Amino acid sequence: MSTTLVRRRRVQKTGVIAGLVVAALVAGFPIFWMLISSFKTNTEVFAYPPQLFTKGFSLDAYTAVLTDPMKLRFFVNSYVVAIAVTLATLLISILAAYAFSRYEFRGKGLMNIVIIGVQAVPPITLLIPYFSLIVALKLYNSYGGLILTYMVFTVPYAVIMLTSYFNTLPRELDEAVKVDGAGPITALFRILVPVALPGVVSVGVYTFMIAWNEYLFALTLTRTNDMRTLPIGIQLLLGQNNQEWSQLMAMSILGMLPVLVLFLIFQRWFIGGLTSGAVKS
Template identity: 40%
Template sequence: MPMVISGRLGQRGRERLLNTTAYALLILAILIVFFPLAWMLSVSFRPNIEVMQMPPDWLPQIFTLDGYKKIFTTPRYLVVFLNTMVISLVVTLLSLVLGAMAAYALARFNFAGQRAVLMFLITTQMFPLVLLCIPYFRIFITFGLYDTRTSLVIVYLTFTLPFCILMLRSYFINIPRDIEEAAMVDGCSRLGAIFRTLVPISYPAFVGAGLYTFLLAWNEFLFAVVLIESWENRVLTMAIYSLMAEFVTDWNAMMAFSVLASLPLVVAFIFLQRYMVQGMTAGALTS
């Protein structure tokens, strides 16, 4: 009996040690992740002369809001915020609507070439996007869409739409067909049954896919640099990059811009992270 008790105590001690180690590693990871964020916030409130000071101080010696004032008093920077928001919302809406229709067809119907379509969608997620820069540039020049926000919407859809289709399909497969069939027996059309039964049940998948799509469109930089030239059509990532000059970099304004650009994403994750996890994990084991 004493040996059994000592064995249980030893097992509990090992479990506590493992839990303590796991929490310590998690805290360390959080500190590593938040270090650049904290430094970004600190730099946004200090003059440029303090940024290169050695050794660096976490708290600014001279507290200033010049970086934020520069952004809010410059009309072209405000236009950049509006452009990014409009493009991101349009891309998210189109990706969810078109992706939901395609995902429903792939989840509920069997047709010739279905597996080929799925393989094509998966392949698009593995394809290096940088290889598409020159083809897209030539295409939009030919069709007169160079330096337009429409070109960015089209390009962003090419890599957000396949993701939405795959994610929503995995979620739709887990929902029994009996729910839709019961709604159609009660007099609903197939489209009515989808909107009355399938869509309300699938809101975690829509939130997760929408948030991921919005994040991609909000943070995209490569195609924006290739396809946009004029300031009235630029997005946030281009505006932040423009503050980095060859000899002098406006660190104060750049970090203030980065803080303001991060706020919508942080707020969205705070309120929607639970739904995003549900949407991302649901159907993960479904073929």
């Protein structure tokens, strides 16, 4: 390789690194600022000029959040709802995806169109009928109301993704088990689901994220503080007259942790799973 080429490569490499650093600042600076603000005292958060580091590194905001029963309740509610939505979505979507992948049945085409079509229905369109429907079903201000309404948005996506995963697995896999005398449900949970685990997990992580982050229904379909989820809790704190900004930041950091941890653990599967649909098209 000639020296000019080597030099040109080095320049190009520096350019790429510089571009990435700028991009990382755009993405990361607001988050970094939130993180350091959570370690400040409340008066320091809006100190002018803004301070990068303060005299005292304080965990007071975290202690305050984690010892306040009401704020803890917001976290508990979010965990209960998100975990329930994830498990229930996976269960019924695995069953439905198995039917779509392995069976021909009357109405399959119609059901398929419905599942694809409902994904385009905006949450705001459903909100008004939900309000009366959820009250009529006696689910207003309950975990059940949130769990069921969130599943309307997680199940269609999960069924479509899981069907395409199951479609990539050869039929011989489940047929072999059935020959041994096992039923189709055994074949599904003993063979297909374990083999499709990366797909099942990435659908699960995505479902958890949607449920953890949901705002509109949580705002409208719950009334009392003991049923509020974290996003609404953050909003309530934001609406107070004496805004506790450092606590808000601490709550936000604690609130993103589960999603971040799930993402970091399953990153490889998750990115592959999420984008496989887009790439295939």
